[in-house]
Amino acid sequence: MSRILVVGATSAIAEATNACWRRAAMRSILVARNEQMLAAIAADLTVRGSPRVATESLGCQRSVCHEAMLERAERFLGGIDIGLIAYGTFPIRSGARPRWN
Secondary structure (H helix, E strand, O other): OOEEEEEOOOOHHHHHHHHHHHOOOOEEEEEEOOHHHHHHHHHHHHHOOOOOEEEEEOOOOOHHHHHHHHHHHHHHHOOOOEEEEOOOOOOOOOOOOOOOO
């Protein structure tokens, strides 16, 4: 059983990846800014068979916050085997055209 840390857990790519991992009975901690979305995703994973899921709300840009979150994740999971960083921003650029048009 692997121990997984997912940062940016409310993103579409993280949700899709978690859906694959839950079938393999992996334990995880989900980190994102939106507590309500985190709770809903964790509840869904639990109902669908994930053995151990925790959440942490984190919207801090300072590395001190990240270090503390990593320590809490390691304590909860007993170590981290896999880390998925799935957050980011995609700003709209002035005058840019979408590639699909």
